[in-house]
Amino acid sequence: MPTLSRIYVYPVKSLSGFQVTQWPVDEKGLLYDRKWMLIDRDRQFLSQRRLPQMALVKTWIDADRLILSAPGRRDLILPLTASSSETIEVTVWHDQCRAETCGAEADAWLSEFLQTDCRLVYQAAEDRRQVDLNYATVADQTAFSDGFPFLLVSEGSLTALNQAMQLDYDMVRFRPNLVVSGCDSYAEDRWRRVSINGIGFRLPKPCSRCPVPTIDPETAISGKEPLATLSRLRKWQNKVYFGQNALHDKSGSLAVGQSVQIDEIGEPQPPLP
Structure with missing residues (x-):
C-alpha cells in the first residue's frame, strides 16, 4: 500500500521550507x-520567479517562534501570531487578501538580504481565501499558496524523472507538501480521492510547473532542468505537469509512515499518452 513518506511545511511563501515527521x-x-508572504511596494506577492535568491532563506518553526536564516545574516526570530495592529490588502495572483504587517525589523532584514524593497505580512485571522470554485467547494480555503492547500507527489515520479534527466534532483526542488512512496511512477495522475489518517483528500487538478524547480535551492x-525534460515527456496544452494539487475534507494530523488509501481513481490528469 502507498505510504506517506515525507511532509514539508513552507511557512513563508516561496522561501525554503522544512521537513517534519508529523504535523497538524x-x-x-x-x-x-x-501563512506569511513577502510583498513589494505595490503590495503584490513576491516569489522565486522574480527573486530566485528567496530560495536561500531557510525557515523553521520552533515552539512559538518562526525563525528565518540566511547566509551571512543573524537569524530573524518572529512570533507565530502577528503582533502588528496594521492590516492591509495584498494581492496573490488574482485574489485580494487581508494581511497583517510583521514590523520594520523583519522588513529591513529581508529587504537587505534580497536587495529589494519588500515587506513581510501574515494572513489576517479574518481573511478567508476561497479556492477556485472550478475545482473546489465553497468550504475549501487556503492561505497564501498559489491556489491549493496541498501539493502531492510520489517518490516514484521523481525517480522516473531523474532517470529521464540522468540527474539526481531532490524532491525539495518541486516544493510538495505530501510525498508518497510505494506506488508506480505517476500513479498519482489517476488518483481522485485518497485518505490519510482519516483525512480525505480530493485531487482535482494536476500541477502545472513554473520555472521555480529549475532553481537550485x-x-x-x-x-x-527539469523543465526541458518535462516539456518532452509531460507537456499538455502548452504546459508541463508534475504532481497533483489537493484539497482536504477536514482537520486532523498527518505523520510519516501512515498509509495512503486510494479511494477513487479516474483517467490520467493530464491526459498524456
Missing part, C-alpha cells in the same frame, strides 16, 4: 503553511 492540519492545510542558480 487545519482548515487551510498544514498548520502555518504559507542551495545556490539560487537556475538551469534548464
